[in-house]
Amino acid sequence: MNIAQETEQEVDSRKRKGKLVSKVITLAHGGGGKAMRDLIDDVFVQAFSNPVLNTLEDQARFHLSDLATEGDRLAMTTDSYVIDPIFFPGGDIGKIAICGTVNDLAVGGAKPLYLTCGMIIEEGMEVNTLRAIVKSMADTAREAGVQIVTGDTKVVEKGSCDKVFINTAGIGVIDKDYHLGADKAQAGDHILVNGYLGDHGAAIMDSRGGMNLSTNIQSDCAPLQGLIQTLLNAAPNTRFIRDATRGGIASVLNEIAEASSCAIQISEQQTPIRQEVIGFCEILGLDPLYLANEGKLVAVVPENEVEAALEAMRGHAFGKDSADIGTILPGGTAGRVHMQTSFGGKRIVDMLIGEQLPRIC
């Protein structure tokens, strides 16, 4: 009997009946009693249902032999998601909580397999809101081919957190042929991105700011494991991949330049940024290179594999606007990133200090 059959049996024997009656989350839902059991059964297990989770043990259990068929190393990551507003154009906190962790595994060359879900919920949250977030998590997990196999729920007093905080940790397996690292970037390599940059950061600031700018900017929030697999199949000698989340593409490029002791030059003209995002940044005095992304990666690819990589990426739904934005320079100041401006000048792209703040005028 394999592990799946074994756990299916356990679920059947459990005869779950928990049904949540309350319309809002109260402290009782974190109290460990029946209310909490009902919340877990009716909201989480219902949505995430899979053989490993459904046993509701204190831990998720896997056969090592199953994992070993996928590769020779485990990858593990965790991230906490705190976002205002929790629903925004193009996504919500639940979708991000899955995409972020899946992407953190995938950029290391891992196939993401199992995720955990830790929820800290503010007392008073409407159950329907929580259901919407959990449904979004379940849908995204399905899209990303991962299972949410264990979790934790806490309810805190009103004011102790902002609506809901989510932590997800994930485990994936790395194929024996993949050895990615920022230090592997070398002179002549190209820098590729999989589409328009800064959409997520602009969408969040726009929905948060109440500036009535009426933009149609949507978050790019997406699970990238499929795209990354496509890229690695087409360009097996890819040196490094990183998702450009907080700090934007500028931070990733600086990390690469620093780790590889190389200089990087990108071209403003080749860097895909939507006109709406450029306009949004102009109004607020922000730089789109530092805006967060939730579905964009930076890949360092050797020159002879660039064409194949771009073609493969452009054939994937999350990579159709992929672009070659620059190169690792043979000379130049080590650790420094430059941008050739479309105006004909050259500027440094430095690490972001603190948070980007809108300018006064």
Add this chain to the structure above:
Amino acid sequence: MKHVDEFRDPVKAKVLLKEITVIAKELKERLKRPVYIMEVCGGHTHSIFRYGIENMLPETIELIHGPGCPVCVLPMGRVDDCVAIAERDNVIFTTFGDAIRVPGSKKSLLQAKAEGADVRMVYSPMDALSIAKNNPDKEVVFFGLGFETTMPSTALTVLKAEADGINNFSLFCNHITIIPTVKAVLDSPDLQLDGFLGPGHVSMVIGNKPYQFIAEHYNRPVVVAGFEPLDILQSLWMVLKQLQAGEARIENQYNRIVPEEGNKMALEAIAKTFELREFFEWRGLGSIDHSGVQLKAEYAAFDAEKKFIVPAVTIADPKACQCGEVLKGAIKPWQCKVFAKACTPETPLGALMVSSEGSCAAYHQFGGDRLDAVQAKAKLNIPINEARNA
């Protein structure tokens, strides 16, 4: 972007740069030194670095990044006053984004917020007024900051607060006015300037006539400039053309936005609500007479300085800081003793390192190549005043 791309055309830039190079070479031979042109406005400083313009210009031109970033010239004592108001019980203190990180003598507004003060970032003073309407049991204070560019929106907000009978809204007024400031720069004994790029946004409000004295009494050309890279190059070219012809006039390169007479409605709102302060202190520049404004007596109910007791203590800038000399163009940011050492964007000692419009922060973020060149020359023991032109 529609209506913007034409101001970022690299082909047109090349043509302008070629002409600029020819004229500047001729002027350098005549002056026996580079041509010094000050951009007064922080917005210009930002564009110059953002588009890499400084690196495109020939070495025969040196841009001096002037005192036009309102965040940069805010004295430490005024930041302390902000913190004192923000830390009062029952106060919601509202501020523009880039003012939140400016260091006071003990802390910034950002630190005060972390310690529990209710400090909120807003995009306009009207947002602050909305917060006041929605929080009738709180005192909402708006940190009014900036030159004539932002002054009208503050004035209109105070008038709106009065019209709507809002009594829990007040203004901590730190607005400053451009003309006395430029005059103070021109009167500075250690200054050597050949011409100015006039501030485009300020001029949109005050028009061009107020700059007339610069041409008449100081014999310096002023070209009111827009903020797109071609605007800046064209304005530099216009200043150089005047210098080449031995002229000093006020010209308006930004005439698509700036009306000769300014904006009547905005000027009326300013005149109705504000009056000049006798003295106002500037960071690094000391007190400049009649350079700050305050609310008129009839709007005292909206004046945070009258509503709350503030320390109003003058705090000397850290001794090592040379913000004043940088603001006047007497030294370049990298020549300051603490630049990139004790003073960095992470730990700014001087405000010039805080705002992205501040020349020190701009050099730190965008200007590393020029800095590398200077440091390379320093290693070769080339005297620093030669390195200044690197």
